[in-house]
Amino acid sequence: MAAHSFESFDFDASPGLDEVAAGMLPDSVLSVGGLTAYLQALLEQDVQLQQVWVTGEVSSAHRHRSGLFFTLRDPDDGASINCVAWHNSLNQMVTTPTAGEQVVVLGRISLYPQRGNYQLVVWQALPDGEGLQALRLRQMRQRLEAEGLFDPNRKRSLPSHPQTVAVVTSPQAAAWGDVQRTLRHRYPGLRVLLSPAVVQGDQAPASIVRAFTRVQQHGQAELVILSRGGGAVEDLVCFNDERVVRAIATCSIPVIAGIGHQRDESLADLAADHCAHTPTAAAEQAVPLLSDLCYQHVERILRLQRATQQHYQTAGDRLQQGRDRLQRLQLDRHLAQCQQTLAGLQQRLIHSTATRAQQAQRHCQALQQTLHSLDPKLVLQRGYALVRQENGAIARSVHAIQPSQTLWVQLADGRLRAQVLDTHPDTVE
Numbered sequence: 001m002a003a004h005s006f007e008s009f010d011f012d013a014s015p016g017l018d019e020v021a022a023g024m025l026p027d028s029v030l031s032v033g034g035l036t037a038y039l040q041a042l043l044e045q046d047v048q049l050q051q052v053w054v055t056g057e058v059s060s061a062h063r064h065r066s067g068l069f070f071t072l073r074d075p076d077d078g079a080s081i082n083c084v085a086w087h088n089s090l091n092q093m094v095t096t097p098t099a100g101e102q103v104v105v106l107g108r109i110s111l112y113p114q115r116g117n118y119q120l121v122v123w124q125a126l127p128d129g130e131g132l133q134a135l136r137l138r139q140m141r142q143r144l145e146a147e148g149l150f151d152p153n154r155k156r157s158l159p160s161h162p163q164t165v166a167v168v169t170s171p172q173a174a175a176w177g178d179v180q181r182t183l184r185h186r187y188p189g190l191r192v193l194l195s196p197a198v199v200q201g202d203q204a205p206a207s208i209v210r211a212f213t214r215v216q217q218h219g220q221a222e223l224v225i226l227s228r229g230g231g232a233v234e235d236l237v238c239f240n241d242e243r244v245v246r247a248i249a250t251c252s253i254p255v256i257a258g259i260g261h262q263r264d265e266s267l268a269d270l271a272a273d274h275c276a277h278t279p280t281a282a283a284e285q286a287v288p289l290l291s292d293l294c295y296q297h298v299e300r301i302l303r304l305q306r307a308t309q310q311h312y313q314t315a316g317d318r319l320q321q322g323r324d325r326l327q328r329l330q331l332d333r334h335l336a337q338c339q340q341t342l343a344g345l346q347q348r349l350i351h352s353t354a355t356r357a358q359q360a361q362r363h364c365q366a367l368q369q370t371l372h373s374l375d376p377k378l379v380l381q382r383g384y385a386l387v388r389q390e391n392g393a394i395a396r397s398v399h400a401i402q403p404s405q406t407l408w409v410q411l412a413d414g415r416l417r418a419q420v421l422d423t424h425p426d427t428v429e
Helices: 016-020 032-044 130-146 174-186 203-220 233-240 242-249 266-271 279-286 290-329 331-373 376-381
Strands: 052-064 067-075 080-086 104-113 117-125 163-171 192-198 223-228 255-259 274-276 386-389 405-413 414-419
Touching: 032 104, 052 080, 104 376, 130 242, 130 266, 163 174, 163 203, 174 192, 174 223, 174 279, 174 376, 203 223, 203 233, 203 242, 223 279, 233 242, 233 255, 233 266, 242 266, 255 266, 266 405, 274 279
Parallel strands: 080 117, 163 192, 163 223, 223 255, 255 274
Antiparallel strands: 052 067, 052 104, 067 080, 104 117, 386 405, 405 414
16 A cells, blocks of 8 residues: 655644634645545555564454454553454464463564554464473374373273282482381381482483383382372473383383472373372272271171071071971871772783783784785695796786696696696686
């Protein structure tokens, strides 16, 4: 936009009211729109203001369908500036301005003519100071979570009665003493191994990783407690280190994280199989309380006794019921009746068997007589003969016999060979 001409006035030499009343207004008088346009040109055409980085605290933020409107405030002197991030720029921002956050924004100065207000049109927003660290932590958490390091399905259950527990902590830390006292009180006779590590400062991540490696190489521990007492946020950053998180997630032994803090969960807490907010609470999760075990043991004994007594009582009741039934049945008389019935059935069986045997014998004799009467030899003895052809077939009709054909004639005492001279069929009248 071209710059509008704007002449300066010498207010001391300005015309008086009489001159104004007389219509003697200066030629350089501007309209509101003209003045606003001039100021807009000054602001928007300034090279320094076309791309400027501004840091401040977001005091308010309101979503609108066209974009995000928020106010950036300087907490030191109370100065503030209105800002707007249009909808097409929001998806490209590293962080979205939120009330209460300290941010660094990149944008250009623009003037809104309708209200005569200037504002900062924002293209990009970055977290400032601790906000940047939070962004990095959030990005690492999302990446490790995508790898499955925090998946609840991969978390293992703790051994119910471990005999050896390893503790990864600093031997000078109060947490080491708290863990020892708690374990000794809850589970006397437990073997506790210390794998010393630095749990604060730049050397802490590598030291913790080495401590986990020692525990796994030793091969005796059934459970690992990662412990540290409370402290400032900056003292606990080692538990958000990627090396520590991977050492916990890949440990072959179940891990309890007992990091004393009153803040959000660390990445070490998320990677561990179980977590507690204090070293003492972690030790309490690691082993059962001996008095509880004794109480549970006594309870099991009492339940077993009650179950045994109930079983004996039930068996005794059933035995008595059986005795009562036997008495009601009068078994001796019932047995005599059964013997009498059995003797009657035996007599009936013998009689029936004898009768059927006699009937079968008579039938057999009748069949023998019938067979004897049908014996071919008896027929031959009465003067009959059996004539067969040479092939052995019985000659049943003269029509099947040809003259000169040889026949065999069977008589009662032997057979003879004959030759047919002629055939004379019977004439039917």
